[in-house]
Amino acid sequence: MKYVDEFRNPELARALLAEIRQTVTRPWVLMEICGGHTHAIMKNGLDQLLPREIELVHGPGCPVCVTPVEAIDRAVAIASRPEVIFASFGDMLRVPGSGSDLFKARSAGADVRMVYSPLEALALARKHPDREVVFFGVGFETTAPGNALALLQARREGLANFSMLASHYLVAPAMRALLASPANRVQGYLAAGHVCTVMGWQEYVAIAGEFRVPIVATGFEVLDILSGILMVVRQLEAGRHAVENGYGRSVSQEGNREAQARLREAFVVADRTWRGIGVLPRSGLAIREELAAYDAEKKFAVSGLVAAESPLCESGSILQGLKKPNSCPAFGRECTPEHPLGATMVSGEGACAAYYRYQRGRNG
Amino acid sequence: MAEFNHDNFSCPLPILEHDTIQLAHGSGGRLSAELIERMFLPRFANEILNRLEDQAVFEPGPGRLALTTDSFVVDPLFFPGGDIGELAVNGTVNDLCMSGADPLYLSVAFIIEEGLPMATLHRVLLSMEKAACAAGVRVVTGDTKVVHRGSCDKLFITTSGVGLLPAQANISAANLRPGDRIIVSGTIADHGMAILTSREGLSFHSRVFSDTAALNGLVAAMLAAGGQDLHALRDPTRGGLATTLNEFAASSRVGIRLEEAAIPVRPEVRSACEILGIDPLCVANEGKLVAVVAEKSAEAVLAAMRSHPRGREAALIGEVLAEPRGLVALRTGLGAQRIVDMPLGEQLPRIC
Numbered sequence: 192m193k194y195v196d197e198f199r200n201p202e203l204a205r206a207l208l209a210e211i212r213q214t215v216t217r218p219w220v221l222m223e224i225c226g227g228h229t230h231a232i233m234k235n236g237l238d239q240l241l242p243r244e245i246e247l248v249h250g251p252g253c254p255v256c257v258t259p260v261e262a263i264d265r266a267v268a269i270a271s272r273p274e275v276i277f278a279s280f281g282d283m284l285r286v287p288g289s290g291s292d293l294f295k296a297r298s299a300g301a302d303v304r305m306v307y308s309p310l311e312a313l314a315l316a317r318k319h320p321d322r323e324v325v326f327f328g329v330g331f332e333t334t335a336p337g338n339a340l341a342l343l344q345a346r347r348e349g350l351a352n353f354s355m356l357a358s359h360y361l362v363a364p365a366m367r368a369l370l371a372s373p374a375n376r377v378q379g380y381l382a383a384g385h386v387c388t389v390m391g392w393q394e395y396v397a398i399a400g401e402f403r404v405p406i407v408a409t410g411f412e413v414l415d416i417l418s419g420i421l422m423v424v425r426q427l428e429a430g431r432h433a434v435e436n437g438y439g440r441s442v443s444q445e446g447n448r449e450a451q452a453r454l455r456e457a458f459v460v461a462d463r464t465w466r467g468i469g470v471l472p473r474s475g476l477a478i479r480e481e482l483a484a485y486d487a488e489k490k491f492a493v494s495g496l497v498a499a500e501s502p503l504c505e506s507g508s509i510l511q512g513l514k515k516p517n518s519c520p521a522f523g524r525e526c527t528p529e530h531p532l533g534a535t536m537v538s539g540e541g542a543c544a545a546y547y548r549y550q551r552g553r554n555g
Numbered sequence: 556m557a558e559f560n561h562d563n564f565s566c567p568l569p570i571l572e573h574d575t576i577q578l579a580h581g582s583g584g585r586l587s588a589e590l591i592e593r594m595f596l597p598r599f600a601n602e603i604l605n606r607l608e609d610q611a612v613f614e615p616g617p618g619r620l621a622l623t624t625d626s627f628v629v630d631p632l633f634f635p636g637g638d639i640g641e642l643a644v645n646g647t648v649n650d651l652c653m654s655g656a657d658p659l660y661l662s663v664a665f666i667i668e669e670g671l672p673m674a675t676l677h678r679v680l681l682s683m684e685k686a687a688c689a690a691g692v693r694v695v696t697g698d699t700k701v702v703h704r705g706s707c708d709k710l711f712i713t714t715s716g717v718g719l720l721p722a723q724a725n726i727s728a729a730n731l732r733p734g735d736r737i738i739v740s741g742t743i744a745d746h747g748m749a750i751l752t753s754r755e756g757l758s759f760h761s762r763v764f765s766d767t768a769a770l771n772g773l774v775a776a777m778l779a780a781g782g783q784d785l786h787a788l789r790d791p792t793r794g795g796l797a798t799t800l801n802e803f804a805a806s807s808r809v810g811i812r813l814e815e816a817a818i819p820v821r822p823e824v825r826s827a828c829e830i831l832g833i834d835p836l837c838v839a840n841e842g843k844l845v846a847v848v849a850e851k852s853a854e855a856v857l858a859a860m861r862s863h864p865r866g867r868e869a870a871l872i873g874e875v876l877a878e879p880r881g882l883v884a885l886r887t888g889l890g891a892q893r894i895v896d897m898p899l900g901e902q903l904p905r906i907c
Contacts, residue, residue, distance in 0.1 A: 233893065
């Protein structure tokens with residue numbers, strides 16, 4: 192596979208690993224922000240190959256995992272209305288809410304459709320003018336621009352039967368909150384490469400300076416991740432704390448301005464609840480007042496939601512890098528991908544799912 | 556006599572009273588009779604079916620029989636590289652021959668949604684005829700039901716089959732022994748990705764084709780080369796190679812280790828899997844088998860497979876270990892290990 196295999200070359204990977212081993216002199220705790228990183232690390236067994244001084248902890252960068260229970264409950268309630276076609280990305284369908292999930296709602300008669308893009312949900316709205324099409328707009332800065340585009344396009348076409356249940360998050364406020372926590376162990380960040388592709392890396396400069404942590408924008412292939420780790424470790428060993436770009440083929444300092452403009456057009460920065468973590472100020476995106484007609488939360492008043500989390504689930508500590516999935520007492524026992532207690536066990540990007548799928552049985 | 560070339564075979568749609576399926580076509584009355592006479596019999600005619608009794612009667616021959624059944628509900632009906640009819644024949648033929656059996660007879664039951672174009676049914680029947688002929692099996696009994704619009708999705712097909720087991724065949728998922736070699740007959744994940752990428756809504760133009768094919772010829776060649784050393788065989792359909800190998804490991808209480816780099820995947824299939832965040836190990840195949848062979852016969856079986864058209868890209872992909880029991884592991888290109896788990900139901904494309 193061109194442009195992918197080159198970045199998985201075992202010879203080059205071994206050379207990078209040797210260089211990391213030569214550079215490191217003492218223990219360091221690095222956090223990979225993005226769930227995509229976590230999966231790539233576990234899938235390729237990179238954590239087994241790194242020198243033991245380097246500990247990787249797994250960050251909150253999984254949109255499915257941080258979407259609060261209330262949002263899932265609201266989605267199930269809206270999807271269950273007879274006039275609604277509820278369109279969602281595949282990985283949201285199995286995420287447990289308080290009592291149900293979207294798959295269960297579908298088997299109980301709800302019209303829930305899996306789509307690959309918000310624009311498909313728009314197409315559904317055009318095709319079914321007599322139905323209400325609701326798209327579950329979930330994600331970080333990576334998916335948010337596409338969702339913004341769908342909202343703006345709906346307004347342009349006057350698609351009155353389209354709306355979005357939005358749950359969008361911003362990565363930088365979470366990175367800041369984790370470092371500010373008294374329990375923080377993170378000494379360096381692998382920043383989420385695709386978020387940086389959209390947003391650039393300028394917003395990290397203040398964080399790196401204030402908390403004296405190196406931050407490296409990192410891609411998702413084996414060589415990307417290893418060179419990201421090497422860049423962070425070099426800085427740590429030298430006592431530096433700069434923002435560096437380790438994913439130059441995709442990331443620029445200013446990011447994708449066009450995408451940023453669409454985000455500003457459709458959304459405003461707002462406080463957000465992160466599942467397992469709590470409310471973080473100015474950490475998400477809400478649909479602008481001008482687009483309220485396309486905001487499913489306003490369009491469909493859902494009341495009486497009582498969100499309930501499993502008391503056994505420790506995903507909050509896991510999402511903050513305070514715990515590893517396999518140190519949770521419920522891991523692999525009460526909580527499995529078949530019967531997930533929390534979203535981190537469900538998503539293709541969730542840390543618990545990655546541990547269960549690729550490395551269960553190993554001691555962390 | 557010159558061999559009949561089915562690739563050039565075409566047959567015009569018979570002229571019938573209706574150009575779509577009516578409820579009455581399943582009523583058992585005159586329209587049912589017309590459907591059987593004009594559509595089904597010309598495709599599958601043989602002396603057993605032609606008797607048009609409620610059951611097929613045949614001499615089984617000496618030895619043990621293998622019996623299997625499978626239902627086909629694929630959407631879309633026609634996909635790159637095949638269709639539901641071909642799949643319904645090949646799927647049952649393959650389930651039979653994975654025991655080492657020689658497939659002989661099939662039964663076919665159709666559940667048809669009212670309003671299905673007659674031309675669609677005809678096209679499916681033609682491809683079933685072609686597939687049955689290629690596999691050397693005969694359709695000897697059948698049934699048709701027509702249901703109200705909305706009660707099924709266009710067309711569902713159930714095929715059952717019987718085959719004759721050779722006396723020496725002892726093939727079972729419980730027969731794996733430490734030291735055995737794991738062989739796959741060709742590239743994996745072709746069928747599942749052909750279906751996924753041809754479904755409505757996925758807007759990329761794919762060059763991915765289903766691998767649907769009957770494997771009884773390949774199995775016969777493998778049995779001739781490996782005999783009793785052929786310990787286990789299975790066609791990794793739904794759930795893919797990952798599911799089949801986990802079933803093997805659990806049934807035989809052994810471990811399995813795969814070499815990631817040895818598993819053949821077409822570049823275009825790998826690309827489609829990467830884009831959608833899907834693991835090719837968990838994707839369905841319809842014309843591939845995975846074999847577990849005693850070490851001493853592994854090379855001979857592999858060579859026999861590679862000289863058969865259905866096994867040209869066969870590859871040795873791993874081995875059976877005594878421990879850890881029930882676990883399938885995979886060694887990555889970098890030398891690290893990871894678990895290969897059974898997928899959980901439907902594979903869900905990721906968000907980003």
